[in-house]
Amino acid sequence: MPMDVMTGNSAQAYGAKLARAEVVAAYPITPQTTVVEKLADLVASGEMKSQYIKVESEHSAMAACIAASATGARAYTATAAHGLALMHEMLIWAAGSRLPIVMGNINRAMAPPWSVWADYQDSIAERDTGWMQFYCQNNQEVLDTVIQAYKVAENHDILLPAMVMEDAFYLSHTFEPVDVPPQKDVDDFLPPYDPPIKLDVDNPVGLWALVPPDHYMEFRFKIAKAMEDSRKVIQEVDEEWEKKFGRSHGGLVERYRMEDADAAIIAAGTMSSTARVAVDNMRDKGKKVGLARLRVFRPFPYEEIRQIAKEVDSIGVLDRSYTFGHGGAFYTETAGALYQAPERPHVKNYVIGIGGRDIPPKEIEGILEKVLSKEDGGEVEWWGLRTSGSREVN
Amino acid sequence: MAKLTIPQEELMSSGHIGCLGCGATLAMRYLLKALGKRTMVTIPAGCIAIMSGIYPRSFLKVPLLDVAFETTAASASGIRAALDAKGIKDVYVVGFGGDGGTADIGIQALSGTAERGDNIIYVMYDNEAYMNTGIQRSSATPFGAWTTTTPVGTTGDFKKRPKKNMVEIMVAHDIPYAATASVSYPEDFVKKVQKAKDMDGTKFFHVFSPCPTGWRFSPEMTIQMGVLAYQTTVFPMYEVENGVYRVTKKPAKRKPVTEYLKLQGRFKHLDDETIEIIQKNVDKNWEMLLAKAEFTKKYAE
Numbered sequence: 275m276p277m278d279v280m281t282g283n284s285a286q287a288y289g290a291k292l293a294r295a296e297v298v299a300a301y302p303i304t305p306q307t308t309v310v311e312k313l314a315d316l317v318a319s320g321e322m323k324s325q326y327i328k329v330e331s332e333h334s335a336m337a338a339c340i341a342a343s344a345t346g347a348r349a350y351t352a353t354a355a356h357g358l359a360l361m362h363e364m365l366i367w368a369a370g371s372r373l374p375i376v377m378g379n380i381n382r383a384m385a386p387p388w389s390v391w392a393d394y395q396d397s398i399a400e401r402d403t404g405w406m407q408f409y410c411q412n413n414q415e416v417l418d419t420v421i422q423a424y425k426v427a428e429n430h431d432i433l434l435p436a437m438v439m440e441d442a443f444y445l446s447h448t449f450e451p452v453d454v455p456p457q458k459d460v461d462d463f464l465p466p467y468d469p470p471i472k473l474d475v476d477n478p479v480g481l482w483a484l485v486p487p488d489h490y491m492e493f494r495f496k497i498a499k500a501m502e503d504s505r506k507v508i509q510e511v512d513e514e515w516e517k518k519f520g521r522s523h524g525g526l527v528e529r530y531r532m533e534d535a536d537a538a539i540i541a542a543g544t545m546s547s548t549a550r551v552a553v554d555n556m557r558d559k560g561k562k563v564g565l566a567r568l569r570v571f572r573p574f575p576y577e578e579i580r581q582i583a584k585e586v587d588s589i590g591v592l593d594r595s596y597t598f599g600h601g602g603a604f605y606t607e608t609a610g611a612l613y614q615a616p617e618r619p620h621v622k623n624y625v626i627g628i629g630g631r632d633i634p635p636k637e638i639e640g641i642l643e644k645v646l647s648k649e650d651g652g653e654v655e656w657w658g659l660r661t662s663g664s665r666e667v668n
Numbered sequence: 669m670a671k672l673t674i675p676q677e678e679l680m681s682s683g684h685i686g687c688l689g690c691g692a693t694l695a696m697r698y699l700l701k702a703l704g705k706r707t708m709v710t711i712p713a714g715c716i717a718i719m720s721g722i723y724p725r726s727f728l729k730v731p732l733l734d735v736a737f738e739t740t741a742a743s744a745s746g747i748r749a750a751l752d753a754k755g756i757k758d759v760y761v762v763g764f765g766g767d768g769g770t771a772d773i774g775i776q777a778l779s780g781t782a783e784r785g786d787n788i789i790y791v792m793y794d795n796e797a798y799m800n801t802g803i804q805r806s807s808a809t810p811f812g813a814w815t816t817t818t819p820v821g822t823t824g825d826f827k828k829r830p831k832k833n834m835v836e837i838m839v840a841h842d843i844p845y846a847a848t849a850s851v852s853y854p855e856d857f858v859k860k861v862q863k864a865k866d867m868d869g870t871k872f873f874h875v876f877s878p879c880p881t882g883w884r885f886s887p888e889m890t891i892q893m894g895v896l897a898y899q900t901t902v903f904p905m906y907e908v909e910n911g912v913y914r915v916t917k918k919p920a921k922r923k924p925v926t927e928y929l930k931l932q933g934r935f936k937h938l939d940d941e942t943i944e945i946i947q948k949n950v951d952k953n954w955e956m957l958l959a960k961a962e963f964t965k966k967y968a969e
C-alpha cells in the first residue's frame with residue numbers, strides 16, 4: 275500500500291478534508307499552527323471545498339463553528355492549550371446545543387510559566403464540557419479518528435461534539451507514514467451531515483431560549499445519556515472502520531500484552547508507544563506486564579477498566595496532567611470506576627511527562643517494576659522530578 | 669386611509685415578554701419588516717434573549733439562534749459560512765445585540781466580522797445600559813446618567829465618560845454601510861435597511877431604543893423619547909456609505925437637551941452646570957457630523 279509521510283497536524287487537516295468539513299473556523303496557536311496553515315493551503319488550492327473563516331480568536335472560532343453547525347454544515351476547528359481554555363464557555367455551548375463539531379486539540383501545557391510542550395492539562399480541564407475526547411498515539415490514528423469522530427458525533431442518538439487529541443511535537447510536528455484513504459471510501463463510510471433540526475427559513479425554529487427548572491434537567495440528562503450511549507457507537511464505528519480500511523484503533527481501550535498479565539499500566543497518547551517498548555523489555559525478562567491504552571477518556575470506559583481490574587493484581591495509572599487537589603484525572607477516574615468493581619487491585623498514580631518532559635522506556639520500566647511489586651509509598655507519585663533526587667512522593 | 673410606507677407583514681409575534689413600551693422590540697419588528705421572511709437572526713444574552721418567553725416558544729417567525737453574550741457577530745459569520753457552503757444566497761443573516769453585547773463584550777468578535785467583511789447585517793439596539801441584568805452602565809451609557817453601577821450616591825458618582833461612538837468604530841473598519849436609526853422613525857430605519865441589505869459585506873445599524881424601565885420614564889413616552897433625542901440631536905440620524913457621511917433627517921430647529929433630559933429619572937440628579945457640559949458636547953458632535961458630511965460628500969459615487 276502506498277503511504278504518505280506526514281505530520282500529525284497534516285493528518286488532522288487531511289482528516290477534516292476527507293470528512294468534507296464544510297465550514298472551518300480557526301485561530302493559530304503553537305503547536306496547532308500547521309493545521310490551520312495546511313487547511314488554508316488545501317482550500318486555496320481548491321482541493322478542499324470549505325468556507326474557511328479566519329476568525330480573530332478561538333472563542334469566535336468555536337462560536338462560528340456552533341452557528342455553522344446549527345445551520346446544517348459540518349464544522350471543524352483545531353486549537354491547543356490557551357486557545358482551548360479561551361473556548362471553554364463555547365465548548366459547553368456546543369455540547370449543550372448537541373452539535374457534532376469535531377475539533378483537533380494539540381495537547382500542550384498551560385502557562386504560566388510558558389510552555390509549548392505536551393501535556394494534557396488543557397483537555398483534561400475541559401472534561402466536563404460534554405465533549406467526547408479521543409487521545410491518539412500516532413498520525414494514522416489522528417487522521418482516522420477525525421473521520422470516525424464525525425461518524426460517532428453525527429449519529430442521531432449521540433449528537434455530541436468530539437475532540438481529537440495529539441501530543442504537541444511528538445505527533446504534531448513529527449513525520450510518520452500515513453495511509454490516506456481514497457475519498458470515495460471515506461464518502462461511503464461517512465454520509466453527509468443530516469441534522470434532525472437546523473436553522474432553515476422554510477421551517478423556522480427558535481433554538482436555545484430560556485428553559486426553566488421544570489425542563490432544564492432533562493436537557494442535561496439527555497446529554498449524559500448520549501455520552502453513555504456513545505461508548506457503543508465508538509466501538510461500532512471503529513469496528514466498521516477496521517472492516518473497511520483494515521485497521522482498528524482499539525475502540526475505547528486498546529490492550530497490549532494483557533494476556534496472563536499480573537500488572538498493567540494505563541496510559542494514553544504517545545507515551546503508550548513508549549510503554550509498549552517497556553512492556554516488551556519487561557516481558558523479555560519474564561515479567562508479566564501489560565498495557566491498557568486509554569484511547570477515549572470521555573466517555574470514560576469504566577467497563578473496560580473493571581475488566582482489566584479482574585485480570586491483574588496491580589495497576590499503575592500514568593497521567594500526563596494533574597488535578598491540583600488529588601492526583602491525575604486518569605487515576606481518579608480509574609479509581610472511581612474500580613470502587614464499584616467486585617475485585618479491586620492495587621492502584622497507584624504516576625504523574626509523568628508534564629510540560630513535555632521526556633519519557634524514555636526505562637522510566638516506564640521503572641514504574642512497571644514498582645507496579646509489579648505493589649510498592650506502596652503513597653497513592654500519587656510525581657515521577658522524574660528534578661527536585662529531591664528523582665522523585666517526590668505525596 | 670393613509671398609504672402605509674413600511675411593509676405590513678409581521679415577522680415578530682405579538683405577546684413578547686419585554687416591558688411595556690420597550691423600544692428594543694420595535695427595533696426587531698421594523699428590521700424584520702424591512703428584510704422579510706428569508707432572514708435568519710442570531711441574538712446574544714440581553715433583554716432580546718428573553719422576548720420569546722420560555723421554552724419552547726419563539727417570538728420570531730424566522731429562524732432564531734440564541735448565542736453566548738459576546739458571540740453575536742462571530743455566530744452571524746458562522747451562519748453565513750454555512751449558507752455559503754450550501755450555496756444558499758438569498759437569505760439575510762442578522763446579528764442583533766444590545767449595546768453591552770455589541771460595544772463592550774462583543775466588540776472583538778464584531779471587529780473580526782467587519783474586518784473580514786462577512787456578508788451580514790449587524791444591529792445594535794441601544795438602550796444605553798445592561799438592562800437585562802438590572803441597569804448597569806455600559807460603554808454606551810451617556811455622560812451624566814445614573815445606572816445601578818453609577819449610582820450617583822452622595823459623591824455625584826454618575827457616568828463620567830461620554831458614550832462610545834460605535835458608528836465611528838465601524839466606519840473605521842471600512843465597511844460599506846453604517847447608519848444610525850431610531851424606533852421613533854420607522855420609515856427612516858426601514859429605508860436604510862432596504863438600501864443596505866443587498867450590499868456585500870458587513871452592514872451596521874445603531875438603533876436608538878428607549879427603555880422606560882432603565883431610563884425611568886413612563887412607558888407611553890417611548891416614541892416621544894426618540895423624537896426628542898432626534899430633535900435635540902442627542903441622537904442624530906445619519907448614514908455612512910463607503911465613508912461618505914449623510915445626515916438623513918435634520919431637525920428644523922434644534923431643541924435644548926434639557927427637554928430630553930428632564931423627562932428621564934436617570935438624569936434627575938444633574939445640575940445646570942453638568943447639563944451645560946452635555947449641551948456643549950451635543951453641539952460639538954452635531955457640528956462635527958455636519959462637517960464630516962460636508963467634507964466627505966465629494967467622495968460620493
Ligand SMILES: Cc1ncc(C[n+]2csc(CCOP(=O)(O)OP(=O)(O)O)c2C)c(N)n1
Pocket residue numbers: 692713714715716737738765766767768769770795797798799800801806
Ligand atoms: C459572558 C457573560 N457575562 C455576563 C453575562 C450576563 N449578562 C447577560 S445580559 C447582560 C447585559 C446585556 O446588556 P446589553 O447587551 O446592553 O442588552 P440589554 O440587556 O440592555 O438589552 C449581561 C451582563 C453573560 N450572559 N455572559
Ligand code: SF4
Pocket residue numbers: 685686687688689690691692693715795799800878879880881882
Ligand atoms: S428593560 Fe428596557 S430594553 Fe429591557 S425589556 Fe424592559 S424596556 Fe425593553
